[in-house]
Each structure stands twice: as structure tokens, then as C-alpha cells.
Amino acid sequence: MANERETKATAVRETEGAATELTAEQKAQQQERILKQIAKELQLPHSKVKASVGLLDEGNTIPFIARYRKEMTGELDETQLRDIEERLQYLRNLESRKLEVIRLIDEQGKLTAELRASIEQAVKLQEVEDLYRPYRQKRKTRASVAKERGLEPLAVWIMAQPRQGSLEQEASQYIDADKQVHTAEEAIQGAMDIIAENIADDAKIRAWVRKYTHDNGIVATEAKDPQQESVYEMYYAYQEPVRKLPPHRTLAINRGEREEVLKVRLEVAPERIHDYIAKQIVKGDSVVKSTLQLVIEDAYKRLIAPSIEREVRGELTEKAEEHAINIFAENLRNLLLQAPVKGKVVLGVDPAYRTGCKLAVVDETGKTLHIDVVYPTPPNNKVAEAEAKVKAAIEKYGVQLIVIGNGTASRETEQFIAELIGKMKGRGLQYLIVNEAGASVYSASKLAQEEFPQLDVAERSAISIARRLQDPLAELVKIEPKAIGVGQYQHDVAQKHLDESLKAVVESAVNHVGVDLNTASPSLLSYVSGINATIAKNIVKFREEHGKFQNRMQLQKVPRLGAKTFEQCVGFLRISEGGNPLDNTPIHPESYEVVDRLFRELRLELSQLGSKELKDKLQHADAETLATKLNVGVPTLRDILDSLQKPGRDPREELPPPIFRTDVLQIEDLTPGMQLQGTVRNVIDFGAFVDIGIKNDGLVHISQMSDTFVKHPMDVVSVGDTVTVWVLNVDVKKGRVGLTMRNPNGGK
Incomplete structure (x- = not known):
């Protein structure tokens, strides 16, 4: 391709x-x-x-x-x-x-x-x-000029490959000053140009050369300025076979070339290619054999090689982009599906230096209770005043968890919060640092302005940071997916393709979890199957005007929500305290009659939903036998039985919760061999970045992920996983930590 x-x-x-x-x-x-x-x-x-x-x-x-x-x-x-x-x-x-x-x-x-x-x-x-x-109609070429000068018959004569005669003598017949052919040599050159273009346009030859170049070519890079320091230094004198070049190196080389740091070329020995083309063109000994050999070399060097190089590098780039987008998509899905921390009052902190740390207290549902700003970090250093304000907010609103964004001044803010927690030991307070990527994008968006018109950008950001812990999915859908920060080279890939792929991931995650119809924001609703942004806003407007939805059928009254949209979306929308308990399950209303027949068959009542008796009966039900009796497909019945056993279940709740901390760990505290618990923040081609509680995430290289061969880090870890790691090496100056998941004690 x-x-x-x-x-x-x-x-x-x-x-x-x-x-x-x-x-x-x-x-x-x-x-x-x-x-x-x-x-x-x-x-x-x-x-x-x-x-x-x-x-x-x-x-x-x-x-x-x-x-x-x-x-x-x-x-x-x-x-x-x-x-x-x-x-x-x-x-x-x-x-x-x-x-x-x-x-x-x-x-x-x-x-x-x-x-x-x-x-x-x-x-x-x-x-x-x-x-x-x-x-295809071409722009003006050497061949088209030669054709205009009447030299195509000479090209035909050469391609006939006569065994007798003289090329020069034949060419002399085409000398015509009016057509700007002044010598036999000019006529021959024009005919050669026509033949060269025909060879370059031959589909069979192009396909063979393209494959040969891909299989045998070498990507070679060098520095435009070898004295210049840059992140591309490993590519200043670098070579790798085309077929072995991994996606992340392809994109790095492309970026270095685009930033005019690197020169890139594709090298391939031409002799084998010349031989192949000659076998297709040359029919044996003739008076024009040596001329055709020159034509073949010209056709390859001037016309085929540059074009094929573009195509092969284009193919490498396309495959690399596809790979990078898939990595981003998988990381994004795992991030979106992280376990929510429900039922907690949370204090969100957006750290900063000069402008102060913005605070936002949100209740168990994410409703904003309190907004403030404190200045515990340089250059203000108003620690005592900040302590008093934060302590007052914690006590007044019953804060149980503190969430700190990982941006500018996060380390100093973490130190301040950890010391405060130490002074309030009896309250059982804990803190967590979250990746705030995209929070500023959301905070400055039209959506955030509509949601919090009275607040400034940083205050909105603090709310977003707090809510990310309570329900990562509901909050992260408000942010443009590519701004969430779990990708690799996301700025180097085709943006339209990236956007489409990431939108599909968000849509998949939202529909996998399901959405509460009475609390969901327009942003969340717009990702539900069949619902667009306009209908999402109409649902929220209908809810505001008529009160909470009591049953799923009321959706049909929402403006512009037609029969097809209702069919597509209704199964993914939940009503937790409505008139029909089935509305709080993934069971589609088209199957409610099946549930009715099932309950009659098993002598159960809908009012028993959630009871141990109903769960036990459904667990031991024979889906295949019942499906025949109820005249329904086995897969559909299996899903119905599963949904009835866990009404209102959030599939994310089965995942491990994030790691909470009470004290600061600094890079200076780390020593090789130290065992730690961490959270996977990003997975890339050559390893995974793990949050171990210091300012910068540590890197587990792919070679340190297992005692056995690992083809790709995603085969071992996913974003959001809690992992046990050991410190491998520490570079305090550069702020880098190497980690291993291979137990240095041999598993003891």
C-alpha cells in the first residue's frame, strides 16, 4: 500500500x-x-x-x-x-x-x-x-514536449528494437527547425524522454519497484547542523531498513525533518532495479540496446525513484500514524473507564505560583460548594493564611479527599497539602495528584463559559480537577479528546483521522458505561448512540422545563428526537428512581415484553429486582432452554439475565480505585531497589510512564516489564492500572527515574 x-x-x-x-x-x-x-x-x-x-x-x-x-x-x-x-x-x-x-x-x-x-x-x-x-493528463513534461515536436514515431522505432540500421540515421529524419529539433542528438534525446516516461508509467514496473524498495530500502538520516544540540541527536547519523523502522521512529524522523533539523533520504541499490526493468523492456541484442539501457537508468533515477520514495515514505507515515492513533485510542479508553470515586466531598486544587492556587470544593454529586484562592507557593509564600483558609473549607464542607493538578507548582502545592494533612490527622484526609491535561482547554471553552459564566478560567479548572476524580468519564468528555494527554506524537498525525478515532473511543466508553438521563450534561449525552449535540441540548432543556424523567418513554416527547434516534439511544440511558425498575438497566425497551414473559416463567415479580432471591434464580437459569421457550435469541437473553442480576451497576466500579497518599515522596528519597506502588499514566511503544508520587512519572522500559519477551507494553499494562515497581536508577539532576516491574528479589 x-x-x-x-x-x-x-x-x-x-x-x-x-x-x-x-x-x-x-x-x-x-x-x-x-x-x-x-x-x-x-x-x-x-x-x-x-x-x-x-x-x-x-x-x-x-x-x-x-x-x-x-x-x-x-x-x-x-x-x-x-x-x-x-x-x-x-x-x-x-x-x-x-x-x-x-x-x-x-x-x-x-x-x-x-x-x-x-x-x-x-x-x-x-x-x-x-x-x-x-x-492521466499531465503537466508539461520533457516527454510531452518531445511528442509536440513529432518525436513519438522515433520512440516507437526504438522500442521495436531493430537488429539492423542506424539510430543516428533514423533520427536525422526528424530534424526540423520549425519544431525546434536541430540535430539528430536532440531527436534521440526527445525519443528517449518519451520512452522513459512510458517506463515510469508502467503499472507492473512501478508495483515491483515499490515492493523492492520497501523490502530492501534503507532510511538514512543526518543532521543539517551536526553542532546543533537537539532532541534528535540519535538521528544525526542514523540508518535503518525500511521494513524494520518502528512507527515511533518514523514519526520522530518526520518531525525532525519538518523542523529542519534532519535531512532524510531513502537509499536503495539501483542495479537490481535496472536489471528488472531491462528484462521487461529489452528483447535481446539490437542496434538500440545501449540506448535503452541509458533510458532505463534515466527513467528510474529521474522519474521512478523520487516518486517511489515519496510513496514508500508516505506508506511508512500512514502506518505509523495508524499505530500512534491506535495507541492513543487504547490509552484514552482505559483513562475514561477508570473507577469513579463516588460519595465523597472533594477539594480540587489548581496549583500556580504568582496567581495563587485556585480551590474548588464539590459535593458528592459534583455540585460546586465553595471557590477560593490561596498563595502558599513562591513568590507570595502566604502559608499560614493558606492553611487557615483550606482548613476552614475542609471543616465547613466535610472534605474527605483533596485532588491536586499536576501542572506548574504542583510539587510545592503537594508539600503544602501533605503538611496540612499531617496537622489534621484525625480527619482521615488523603490526597491524589491527577493529570490535568486538557483542564485549561476545557476551562477556556465555550462549554465551560456556559456552565460557569461567573467564574474565571482557573476557578473552572479547579472544579474540573475535582470532578475528574469523582467521575472521570463525565468530566473528560467535556474536553477535546486529543487534549487529554495520553497519546504519543498526536500532533504529528492526520488530525481528521485522529479526531474520528478518538470520538469513536469516547462514544464506545460512554455507551459501555451508560448515562444517567436525569443528571448527564449535554457533553455526555452527545456521545450516546444516535444523539447529536442539538438533541443533547434539547434533552437537558426538556428536563429543566418538565422536571426529571420518570420513564424512558418520555424521551419521545423531546423535540427532534425521532423514532430512529429513540431506538438507538434509549437502551444506553438510565433512570435510577423512575416508575419502571427496568429503566435503570441496559435492557432495551423492545425487550421489556421478553422480561415480562421471563418473570412469569420463573414466577418472579419485578418488585424483586435487586433481591438475593431473584439473583440466585437468574444465576441458575438455563439461557438456551429459556430462549426457546420465550422465543428470543440466546445472546439477547444472556444480556437480559446479566442486567437483571445487577440493576444500576456501573461496570467501572469493579476496577481498583486510585492510589491515595498522605505524605510527599521526593526524588531524593528514592534509592535503587526500593519497592513502590504506582499508577500507569501513559503507555507508549517503548514502555510506560508510572506515577509513583513524585513530580515526574517514572519510566518502565519495555525490557523491564516482564521476565519474558514483551511484544508491546499494552500486552502487560493499561492506563489506570495499579502496579508494583522497583526503582532501577535515579537521575536527580534531570529529574528522571527508571523503574522495573521485574522483581529484583526473584519474586521472593
Whole structure:
């Protein structure tokens, strides 16, 4: 695969405004080809792919299909469904492009049956573009100038590779001052330019050279200024085979080149390529054999090599971006699904130096109770005054936890809070430092201005920091996903693709957890299956005007929330204290009748929901036998039985809570071999950053994650995991700590 993104852009520009209508039969054949291709690529049964595509085409969302249409898809999960959706879009675009290319070539009168078949059988956009390349209108080239001068017949004569005659004598016939061909040498050069362009446009040759370059090429980098100090010094004289270059190095090299620190080239020995092209072009001994050899070398060096280098580097970049986005997406999902800390009054602290630390006390529901500012850090150092204010707030509002943002002045603020906790030992206070990435983005946003119009940016940030502990998902959805800070090279990838992928992750996480219809913000509601920003605002407005929702059916009265949207969203919305207990479960209203039949079959009452008796009966129920009796699919019934056993359950509550602290640990306190508990903050290709309670996170390199081989850090840890680590090395000057998860005591 070459740089598909660039190829797609070219294709779109050429086909704008053009359309090729298909008959119903042709459309059906095209659809079947696409379904077979997806099934083959993803190694899925054709029937499951067909059903999934049908549901997607009907406008169903992926969370809805994955949860409520399991019988139809054969229980495909969200990842499989998103893969199907992505390939479906790609292959449909590919089919459209094939039709346009066929039409464009046919209009030139150059479409042969063989060429049509080659285009129709192509499975990648790059293959189609390679086949179209010789027929695409080009800007002025050396070959096009030579054609204008009437030298194409000479090129044809050379390609016939005659065994007798004289090239110079043949070329002398094309000398024509009016056409600016003054000598036989000029005529020969023009003919060679035409042949070189034809060779460069040959689809088979390009495909072979592209693969050979990928398999045998070397990415070489060097410094533009070897004396300049930079983060790219390891690349000042660096080489690595194309096929072995890992994604994070690809993106680092690209960034170094973009910042004009590095020069990058792709090296490949040309002799093998010259030999291959010669085998395709040269037919044996002829009077033009040496001329053709020169043409081949020129075609490769001037036309093929630069183009293929761009394509191969484009492919490397695209794969690296895809990988980086997947890493970011997985980290984001794990961060969003961290365990909420419920039922606690929390003091949020946004640290700062000159402007002071902003304080925000929020109650158990996240409602703001108190806002203040204190100045315990330099240059003000008003420690006593700050102590009095914070202590008063803790006592007045019954604060149980203190959350500190990890930004500027966090270390000094942590020291201040730890000392205060030491003076208030009887209260059982604890503190936690949270990653405040994105808090400032949210605080300055239009959304935050609407939520807290009377507060300044820093005060809003303190509220956000406090709420992140109480419900990470509900708070983090207010922030642009790429600003949350758990990515790697997120600024170096295609932003549109990144945004789409991260939005899908947030949507998946929100629908996995479910949303309280009576407390959710518009931001949270907008990620629910089928609900857009307008409908989310309408739901909140309806709630404000009519009071809390008493049942899910009331949603149908919300303006612009139609039947399809209701079907898609209702199962993911919860009402905790409504008229129907089933409204507080993931069971879709379309299955309420099934629940009714189930309860009659098991002689249970809806009022028993949550009781031990009901739970025990449902645990021992035979889903397969009951499904037949109740005329319902087994997967759906299994989900119903599970939901009935845990009404109102938040799946995040099963995860371990964060690590709370009461005292400060400083880098100077660390010694090699020291055992610590930490929280994984970020996972990257070469390891994981772990919060062990000091200012900077420590790094566990991939080689230190296990006594056995680890292919990728994500196979071992995830964002939010609590891990046991040992200090490996400490660099106080640089503030760096190396950690290991391999027990230095051999597991004893």
C-alpha cells in the first residue's frame, strides 16, 4: 500500500462532478464483491458481514448494533464492526474510482478489454491509480514536449528494437527547425524522454519497484547542523531498513525533518532495479540496446525513484500514524473507564505560583460548594493564611479527599497539602495528584463559559480537577479528546483521522458505561448512540422545563428526537428512581415484553429486582432452554439475565480505585531497589510512564516489564492500572527515574 491518503485526494479532484450510474443488477454485483472482499480480509463469515453492512446502511450506530443486534451479526464486537465499517467505506470509494477511471480512459478511446479487467480486479486504490497513470493528463513534461515536436514515431522505432540500421540515421529524419529539433542528438534525446516516461508509467514496473524498495530500502538520516544540540541527536547519523523502522521512529524522523533539523533520504541499490526493468523492456541484442539501457537508468533515477520514495515514505507515515492513533485510542479508553470515586466531598486544587492556587470544593454529586484562592507557593509564600483558609473549607464542607493538578507548582502545592494533612490527622484526609491535561482547554471553552459564566478560567479548572476524580468519564468528555494527554506524537498525525478515532473511543466508553438521563450534561449525552449535540441540548432543556424523567418513554416527547434516534439511544440511558425498575438497566425497551414473559416463567415479580432471591434464580437459569421457550435469541437473553442480576451497576466500579497518599515522596528519597506502588499514566511503544508520587512519572522500559519477551507494553499494562515497581536508577539532576516491574528479589 502506498500513500493512500494522497492518492485518494488526487482521485477526488479528478472525479468531482462526474458520476457513473449503475443498474440495479450492477449495484447488487458490486455490493456482493465488496462483501466477499471484506469477509476475506477480516476472516469473517460472509453472513455476518452482510448482516452488519445491512444494519449500518439502515443508519444504526455501532454501539447499538454491538449491544442489541447480536443475533443478526453473530455477536460481532465493536472493534469488528468498526473494521467492517472502515473497509466498507474504503471499498465503496474504490469501486466508484474504478468506474470513473474506466470512463476517463474510455473517453480517450484507449480502453481495452484487458485494461478494463485489470482495473476491475484491483483491490487497492494504488493499483487503480497505477493503471490510470499513463492516461492521466499531465503537466508539461520533457516527454510531452518531445511528442509536440513529432518525436513519438522515433520512440516507437526504438522500442521495436531493430537488429539492423542506424539510430543516428533514423533520427536525422526528424530534424526540423520549425519544431525546434536541430540535430539528430536532440531527436534521440526527445525519443528517449518519451520512452522513459512510458517506463515510469508502467503499472507492473512501478508495483515491483515499490515492493523492492520497501523490502530492501534503507532510511538514512543526518543532521543539517551536526553542532546543533537537539532532541534528535540519535538521528544525526542514523540508518535503518525500511521494513524494520518502528512507527515511533518514523514519526520522530518526520518531525525532525519538518523542523529542519534532519535531512532524510531513502537509499536503495539501483542495479537490481535496472536489471528488472531491462528484462521487461529489452528483447535481446539490437542496434538500440545501449540506448535503452541509458533510458532505463534515466527513467528510474529521474522519474521512478523520487516518486517511489515519496510513496514508500508516505506508506511508512500512514502506518505509523495508524499505530500512534491506535495507541492513543487504547490509552484514552482505559483513562475514561477508570473507577469513579463516588460519595465523597472533594477539594480540587489548581496549583500556580504568582496567581495563587485556585480551590474548588464539590459535593458528592459534583455540585460546586465553595471557590477560593490561596498563595502558599513562591513568590507570595502566604502559608499560614493558606492553611487557615483550606482548613476552614475542609471543616465547613466535610472534605474527605483533596485532588491536586499536576501542572506548574504542583510539587510545592503537594508539600503544602501533605503538611496540612499531617496537622489534621484525625480527619482521615488523603490526597491524589491527577493529570490535568486538557483542564485549561476545557476551562477556556465555550462549554465551560456556559456552565460557569461567573467564574474565571482557573476557578473552572479547579472544579474540573475535582470532578475528574469523582467521575472521570463525565468530566473528560467535556474536553477535546486529543487534549487529554495520553497519546504519543498526536500532533504529528492526520488530525481528521485522529479526531474520528478518538470520538469513536469516547462514544464506545460512554455507551459501555451508560448515562444517567436525569443528571448527564449535554457533553455526555452527545456521545450516546444516535444523539447529536442539538438533541443533547434539547434533552437537558426538556428536563429543566418538565422536571426529571420518570420513564424512558418520555424521551419521545423531546423535540427532534425521532423514532430512529429513540431506538438507538434509549437502551444506553438510565433512570435510577423512575416508575419502571427496568429503566435503570441496559435492557432495551423492545425487550421489556421478553422480561415480562421471563418473570412469569420463573414466577418472579419485578418488585424483586435487586433481591438475593431473584439473583440466585437468574444465576441458575438455563439461557438456551429459556430462549426457546420465550422465543428470543440466546445472546439477547444472556444480556437480559446479566442486567437483571445487577440493576444500576456501573461496570467501572469493579476496577481498583486510585492510589491515595498522605505524605510527599521526593526524588531524593528514592534509592535503587526500593519497592513502590504506582499508577500507569501513559503507555507508549517503548514502555510506560508510572506515577509513583513524585513530580515526574517514572519510566518502565519495555525490557523491564516482564521476565519474558514483551511484544508491546499494552500486552502487560493499561492506563489506570495499579502496579508494583522497583526503582532501577535515579537521575536527580534531570529529574528522571527508571523503574522495573521485574522483581529484583526473584519474586521472593
